[in-house]
Amino acid sequence: MSYRTVFITTLITTVILSTIYFNLYPVDVFLSGRQRYASLGKQAKTCECTQTDSCSYKWIVDGLSTGLYEAEAKHNYPVLSKSKLPKLLHKNPRYILNPDKYILPLLEGGPNNQIFCIRETIFIAVKLNRTLVIPRFFKHFTDSQSDGTTFIYPGHRLNIETVCNLVSCISLDNFQQACEGQLDAVMTFRTKIETKTIVSHTGMTMKPTTGEFGIKLIHRLFPGIRQDKVFSKEIKKTFGSEDRCLLYQRPLFNLLIEAKNKKGRIIKKSALSAISESDRTYRTNDIKLMEDITRHTQASPYIGKLASDFLQHLVGNRSIVSVHWRYNQGDYFRRCHNILKGKNQLVRMQKLCSKVLNYTPEDAVKTFVEKLATKADYSPGPNESVNTVSDVYIASPPSERLFIKQFAGILWKEKRWTVHTSEELEDYITKVYDCDVTKRHLYDLISSLEMEICARGKVFFQSTSSTWSANVRTSRLLCTREGTLPEMDSAIL
Template structure:
């Protein structure tokens, strides 16, 4: 099957051609004539876009207005009025493109998995993807400081690379094109009127019609009466979700597409085939292409490379992710999800600093036997686990002579070296710190992941598609076995 989708907008014009699920894109960019300082004046609460004159990080290469994504106090049209952009200024749209707007939820890395699923669905339906708003982790203290849980996609993914791969528009363009009105909903979970009202506040568009009882008429597909999650395989996407409705939201994606319900399932399937030299399916190739085009922003990769160069001297190092903080991950609600998760929680509670050290020493010896000497270790962890990680680091330094760095050290590095970048230090430090840590772990000689952590799973799948051939991905393992 071959299809073509074209979109002309004030900023982007793209031609998308897909054959058997693999996409080739021709991208032409039309620059926004406004300066960054003019853009920043749209929202006085979010002025970091043009105020840090000494900050030389190019974090917004597409010049997206930050208030489209992060200022939750900006309102939509008043008194039911709608505003339509005058396209005569930019030329006419050659056809009426259809859109898919992912409304992401759960934690940051679950949102990334949900976005990748949304892109897969958009490709199958021949729809233009709307660059979504992301949410910070609920434990992020800067949510309270800045009075907003929202963060622009500029800080999560490389938008230039993504929009070279699929047709895309900003949420501001989407609002204008659709007259601030959603006319179709693909529900992956049960959606009540109250929940839809909350989603309306986030995207500042009308979802629920004036007659609330008629909101189900917007559903393109329906969730079963007793189903908490609408699951499907790739072959079902077109029969279930194809519609003539133009402005469609893809509501709360995560684990809907069975092929990618967990990143590690796809990772293990692909790794097994690669080691056996078996060809990948079209679906697996498309998913891997999507993952490759939804990597971290370029400025995040640049900071991670500088950190590794300065403190690891570009030598081999082991990276570890310890996710098991008692106030969040090891909670009664999460640990009772299923037997495997319960076992993970039980093991994590009993796992001591000495167990941690033994595991790293074991893996260091494993690499040395294979001719790779390691002198450095990086440990990523939640902020509440830093005391535990400090004990581990001290034992590794004193007894094993290893140079150990952690999340605390990286945070001090960012605060010291990028203090003129308000968006990084004052507004989104904890969120961007986590993304940079993922890049550091992705670049390690060996990565020890946390079981049942989407953060770890995304690092593992990113390492799988990495073009770095200096290390063997089959060496990767988990911090403990269950």
């Protein structure tokens, strides 16, 4: 037998054996834990997922395609006849809005900013009488399972069913069809139109027109004046339009709503600060609407169920004190360095940053114990005293795990209190909730779950100037949870 024949025979045999081997033993068998999930998250392709895998918690929403909401936007959809209105995701919402005028928000920022974008858009949709289009959400740019802009299914971020029980809403694909693939106009406070982002997030083009940007703008810009807020009573005047298909670019913290001061006088306040106050005496109709919107934009039911199951596994029926420690050396410290250089002149933030940049785990333990001691005598009912709590859950960026471990060691030594972190949560999820969605979105889900865990704490210590903390805080104030004392919440620093 010639060398060439031997070589070819050996090569064919090797290929056949390798194929059999790797079919029997997939590559991910040789990876474990965090490494395995990170690898699978990066490799996973978007598919039209079903609830037939090992996921025991329902996360898919009727009427929302997983393929559309997690894939790159494509321009291949059928056109819906103008005589046929798109199907609502819920038949009988509380606010029945115009079924032939729509508003689609172009979300911005991290996961929590995206939720605030949705809330602001819903408020404006009610004022303008426009049906809400459920937009595409995306992961934080720091997520290791993201490649820049990686889309994530809306059902992982919000309870879409309660959103659509509140206001008329339709899916993105129905919006695309009803508008024949074109956006009529863009609502914005900005001078820059993010054309590429709009196309990639909507799968639609913009109807061309004459003017500086080549598209129709509905915005509040005056020569030489930067206007980036709109008062609730001016929404119709500012954004009123006969155009059917509107996109709202950057709907984040542009809204001022009507509130009252302690003397009963009407004032303008940001929507977030108005609903974050524990004093509920001076509530206007605007505040009531925004509170209602906030209650209907909470976490998906499966996130809440998974958080409850984890806490039961972790501490049983014992209560926890929850803490959000946002002060990481990457993102937050970089912001602080800019503030201290004078780019942000807020004295309060300058003082906070000066403190944070030099903080040690020993300092953090001392502050935490002192703050908790001030609440020890507060007991609104039987078995509700903070004195009964010996478990602390700390949510923090992964980069701060060493700091938190040192904090935990000191707290255990001084007080015999047990600190729990995302490491335990990650281990629990990868063992109990082993399915495709976890592999693709593990770290995004951990952040959402930690918010729910912190919302269930007897007392919550929040991080200043954090939308993550603000979301937990408003949830605790507006959504009743047994055993929690939101009136005792305060900032950790």
